[in-house]
Amino acid sequence: MTIMTPATFAFADAADLYGALMDGAADAGDPDGHVFACVLAARARDCADPLDDAVGLEPAELDRLLVRHFPGVSPDGPVMAYLTARRGRRTGAGVADFVMAEEVADLRLLLTDHITAPVEEAGWLASMVARACLFSNHLWQDLGLASRKDLSGLLTRHFEPLASKNTADMKWKKFFYKQLCDREGLNLCKAPSCGVCTDFKLCFGPEE
Known part of the structure; x- marks a missing residue:
């Protein structure tokens, strides 16, 4: 089985990652879902800090956000693999x-x-x-x-x-x-x- 990582599946830019997140959104018309996708995409693509720290959420909070607002994003797909590889906390x-x-x-x-x-x-x-x-x-x-x-x-x-x-x-x-x-x-x-x-x-x- 091929394990997806940022090296094996690179999003062109934050807009590309945003689009992939919104493809799996619970409600494409929800303004909060739009904001969450914007923040996640920008921080995952353009910030050197681990994702949890970069967006300011505790790991459990980010888990709930992803499940609630982006249920169509496959847990085994490239989007989640990319985000998972970027997650973590500063030490x-x-x-x-x-x-x-x-x-x-x-x-x-x-x-x-x-x-x-x-x-x-x-x-x-x-x-x-x-x-x-x-x-x-x-x-x-x-x-x-x-x-x-x-x-x-x-x-x-x-x-x-x-x-x-x-x-x-x-x-x-x-x-x-x-x-x-x-x-x-x-x-x-x-x-x-x-x-x-x-x-x-x-x-x-x-x-x-």
């Missing part, structure tokens, strides 16, 4: 790992404190969004989404009390960190108000 226990874990935990708590409805998918998305905040691109890009509109949609669906606070349409990652600062009573901004800040475009400019 680092240094200061940087501790700081990263604390930051992700704070971001996740911010999101879960504003969940619209207590469904498991909201918890998974909170973890995924929190983890993606530590990557370097626009948040929607590091989640593998097509645009900021996709990101705004998922935040409005699952974290409406938080999303509705972003009345000035601040970049989402900047907005989350500002919310964390406000929670702690901190003000790290250089200016007394956003309107007169020299970094205004960094926080409110287009995310393309």
Whole structure:
């Protein structure tokens, strides 16, 4: 029997893997299934970290997500073989790992404190969004989404009390960190108000 690995079955890019996942989706029209496929494809194809860490989920959570949202993906097929080969957890226990874990935990708590409805998918998305905040691109890009509109949609669906606070349409990652600062009573901004800040475009400019 031939064992499928990333070396024996390579997906051309994240879009190729996304398509293969959606071919086995429980509901091709489910916006959350679309988001999960985007995140899994982007992190599996383009991130050096083990997949479980890269998407911010515990192994059991990722197992449940795959079974529930992609039941048509064969457990013995190339998609699952590819994902399985990428799975695992980081073993680092240094200061940087501790700081990263604390930051992700704070971001996740911010999101879960504003969940619209207590469904498991909201918890998974909170973890995924929190983890993606530590990557370097626009948040929607590091989640593998097509645009900021996709990101705004998922935040409005699952974290409406938080999303509705972003009345000035601040970049989402900047907005989350500002919310964390406000929670702690901190003000790290250089200016007394956003309107007169020299970094205004960094926080409110287009995310393309």
